[in-house]
Amino acid sequence: MNQPVDRSVNGLIRYRLNFAYDGTNYWGFAKQKGFATVQGELVTALTTAFGESKTDFDMRVAGRTDAGVHAYDQVIHIDLSQEQLKRLGRTKGFLGKLNDLLPEDIRVHSVELAPPGFDARFSASYRRYRYRIADGEANKNPLKQRYTHWIKHPLDVTAMQLAAFELIGLHDYASFCRAKVGATTIRHVREITVKRNPADDNVIEVELQADAFCHNMVRSIVGGLIAAGEGKAGPTEIAATLARLTRVGSYKVSPARGLTLIEIGYPADDQLAEQAERARNMRTLDEN
């Protein structure tokens, strides 16, 4: 006989929400007083849906994106009380209600009871991002201008990929992170691919996957790769920058508009708690 599983966290029931947004009009994910943010919109819609105010549902996000960055498949969890659960009703109806309350540039795709041990942020085993560059060889498609970094001259994709190889692995990425006191900048980057996509206006797509990224890391890496593509930095210089462990003299942070969070990866359900424990020990609460 199976043991009944206690899914409650401090007496609350945890739900997982998958959602997407066009970040153009937001000051990033995280709530900031007086600014339109994705979290602000979500909390407003949820409080309206539940007929409550002054709660943030202990919302936690998997990838805290910066101002102007987009998400194709982002994840949060929220913790609901028994009273809130009653008002939730059938999750399918709730999903429709929630999307009606949200602006069109934020769409929730699913609302699901979270498996035991699930934490949107700490259980995540990887984050995957895509950066889109329309260089001199690409077709300038204004229907994708909000999601594209525009560069006039052509970039050398092979030089970019060669530079990218230097940045894969388990490293201290201090040279590519905005510093935060007391927080580690060690990350495990598992993949960086640079490809021209003939099926998508011939733009250059940089895809990056890591256990996690520190603040500004993806856009700083892309800045380095663009320098490589322009012939301003070779693999040796990129490797030297990484080894320097300081941001001075590093590359430009590429613009937010080109960046989209593509996917958050989670381990199998029975490893969620263990993964969360590992991540908590590695990183402080202020990091992503």
Next chain:
Amino acid sequence: MNQPVDRSVNGLIRYRLNFAYDGTNYWGFAKQKGFATVQGELVTALTTAFGESKTDFDMRVAGRTDAGVHAYDQVIHIDLSQEQLKRLGRTKGFLGKLNDLLPEDIRVHSVELAPPGFDARFSASYRRYRYRIADGEANKNPLKQRYTHWIKHPLDVTAMQLAAFELIGLHDYASFCRAKVGATTIRHVREITVKRNPADDNVIEVELQADAFCHNMVRSIVGGLIAAGEGKAGPTEIAATLARLTRVGSYKVSPARGLTLIEIGYPADDQLAEQAERARNMRTLDEN
């Protein structure tokens, strides 16, 4: 020995421009005093580039799109004087200058000397449009919200395609056009396909190709197909609506945001003049 070809039109030299735009922020293509329009932006950029004012370069467009409609590959021609030609210089440099002067949601892809007999509008042999619908079966992707018509319930794609078959052919489309006195509403629709695209968020794509479309025709047809997809109209009713030759009781005009002009087709260079002659005889100057 080849005959020298006279490319001038009334002493002016004709150029062909291919370009694209996100129509969200424009009151359509055609210039209107006091409103932001695509033509208005193009004329402003061209007059600045040529250091002139008070000319519209006898600009003519292939597909005059309505407010909020987008274009992936639109075509205009402009006629330049010998003085303007000197200021044009190398067309590649001119293209860059023009795009610098244009807002980011309009991008010119090419500026080319037009072949003899070319007329952006009258030489065109076909127009191709795509309409994008995210119904209940689709993934709601906010990164494409500006280019999508959102419908909550699922649509029956097969029913839509069956209805579409009734609208293919050489017909009088008066039931699907906004009437204009003295203008024919006879058009030759060569293709209407309705497909769900699993590679693009599972949205429904309606693609339509015709020699030309009259005003509101694509969106009225899509409105009819949506009614079919909702089970509100079968192929017989769609055919009856077409045969009625009047707009009363026809279907809703679907929203502009879902519509994108995909392609303008032209015949081989030696048939451009003949095609233009044919089109001029068939349609008045006010139609598309």
